[in-house]
Amino acid sequence: MSTLADAWAWLTDPAHWSGDGGIAHRLTQHLVLTVVCLLISCLIALPVAVVLGHLGRGGALAVNISNVGRAVPTFAVLVLLLLTPLGRYGEGPTVVALVLFAVPPLLTNAYVGIRGVERDAVEAARGMGMTGRQTVKGVELPLAMPMILTGVRIAAVQLVATATIAALAGGGGLGRIITAGFNLASTPQVVAGAVLVAVLALLVEAVFALAQRFGPRWARVSAA
Template sequence: MNLFAEAFAWIFSPDRLTGSLTLPTAILQHLAFTFGSVLIAAVIAIPLGWLIGHTGKGREFAVFLSGAARALPSLGLIVLLVLLLGVVHKTEAAVVAFVLLAIPSILAGAYTGFEAIDRSVIDAGRAMGMTEWQILWKIEVPLGLPLLIGGLRSATLQVVATVTIAAYVGLGGLGFFILQGIPLRRFDQILGASILVVALALVLDGLFALMQRLVVPRGVAAPTSLTRTTIPRSRPLADATA
């Protein structure tokens, strides 16, 4: 318990506001890498996932791509990309590694969100004369959004934890204090920085969990796994997709 007390004392020490890297700056760097990487991954993975979920084609490719990306060791990939791109481009190398880490979860959330929708709802939309674009934006996207947010949530938690290794190539973040504390045997510093990483992950997880509940269309049960999204028969289709 004394070590935890020392870790919190390290976190709230005025010394954290001075030096070559202050604690607030490290937190901002950590969040910048996290959100930047997840945003880039989302731009790539969401359209691809929606295309797979809407057409029903390419799912095997998506599963293969996700599995291959998950198998890549992040630290080894960052070091390899730094060696290939050069030290000048070490930031880009780290971001590429984090993007590859985030893509599988977002891609899975995007296409499984569409797959979880009861196909009778899609058929009802076509029977009403909706075009494919209208079905996509008025039915599939709103109903698939909770699982997509779940994918973004999972990707963000994976990246915010992995960004710690960016310090190995001198990119700062909270990992800087962990790496600095290891040779100095500053266990209070190591634990304090680790606690902050965990705290960031918990806060982000809570925000995404709240967002996941808020995006559920009125009258629709929120899917928490790959169960089909259903709409009560007593509610018109237009209300369910409002």
């Protein structure tokens, strides 16, 4: 229990919250990195999933290919990217590695959501003379939105937990607190950094869960 008590003392020390290396600054860096990677991942995965789901062609192959990325450790991808010319561009390798990590749940959930829309609803829309784009926008997307947001929720939580690898490439974020703790042989600091990441991931999960439970009707899921 002494380690946990020391970690709590480290967390509650005001001196550790201020400055460029303080918790507040590292937390901001972590959140910015997570949001940027999540947005890029959504811009890549969601349009592909929606189009393939609407057409009903090639989706299974795309999902399987994207899921292959789950078998490759994100850290291994980051190391390989650091050895390429991309390694010269600051946070570039980290962003690419995290985006590749976040794409599979986004692509899978969005595709399954679109394909799961009742075919009767789609056929009714077509019978009313709606174009493919109008059907996607007016029927398929609204009905698939809870499933799509579930994918976004999963990706966001995974990114929060995995963004600590940015510290290994010289980037910012809460991972820097953990690596600094290892360098100083400070177990309380390492534990404190790990607790911060875990708490942040749980908070992100809770925010998405509440949004899906009590948010707009189109975003709700029946039960979590």
